Amino acid sequence: MKIEILGTGCPKCKKLYELTNEAVKESGIQAEIIKVEKITDIMNYGVMMTPALVVDGVVKTAGKIPSKAEITNLITTKPVK
Amino acid sequence: MSNCCGESAWLIYPCSGSADLGAHISGFVESAKNAQNIAIDGCQVGCVTKIFEHHGIPVHSYVLTEMGLVKGKTPVTPEVVNKMAEAIMVDTTRKANKGKGSCSCGC
Numbered sequence: 001m002k003i004e005i006l007g008t009g010c011p012k013c014k015k016l017y018e019l020t021n022e023a024v025k026e027s028g029i030q031a032e033i034i035k036v037e038k039i040t041d042i043m044n045y046g047v048m049m050t051p052a053l054v055v056d057g058v059v060k061t062a063g064k065i066p067s068k069a070e071i072t073n074l075i076t077t078k079p080v081k
Numbered sequence: 082m083s084n085c086c087g088e089s090a091w092l093i094y095p096c097s098g099s100a101d102l103g104a105h106i107s108g109f110v111e112s113a114k115n116a117q118n119i120a121i122d123g124c125q126v127g128c129v130t131k132i133f134e135h136h137g138i139p140v141h142s143y144v145l146t147e148m149g150l151v152k153g154k155t156p157v158t159p160e161v162v163n164k165m166a167e168a169i170m171v172d173t174t175r176k177a178n179k180g181k182g183s184c185s186c187g188c
């Protein structure tokens with residue numbers, strides 16, 4: 001699983017990165033967590049508000065810091081196809 | 082893009098500017114969920130407003146033909162654009178401030 005944290009380096013973006021790290025560790029899933037800080041890369045996702053959480057290329061949240069429980073839910077729930 | 086960490090950013094969607102939402106592009110959808118949204122529809126067909134309804138995302142809706150413009154006839158001049166922008170701004174500000182009286186009684 002590839003998780004990307006979109007944000008230009010503000011405190012909220014850092015907080016989301018921390019919470020996501022904790023959620024990944026606690027849920028025991030295998031995931032690569034990447035910070036995306038370049039504004040043009042962030043815009044490529046259509047995100048207009050940061051911080052944003054992207055899981056396997058799909059934006060799951062934008063413009064808020066979800067709780068750790070929400071993050072865990074977002075990274076452990078398989079998308080409906 | 083709004084300011085980083087901005088609380089309750091305002092996002093504006095004209096007819097042609099809402100295709101990304103209609104296409105369910107996740108970044109745009111998630112951004113709209115956490116913003117105050119303004120839909121500016123050119124006519125009463127209301128495509129932008131319907132896209133928001135489809136997503137279940139609240140929106141402040143404006144239809145230009147209900148605000149005095151005539152589709153295909155009203156010229157696009159700076160005066161007309163400014164008049165519409167001002168009317169929308171005044172109304173959204175009024176709605177945003179509703180219940181925020183300065184008397185601190187919650188009226």
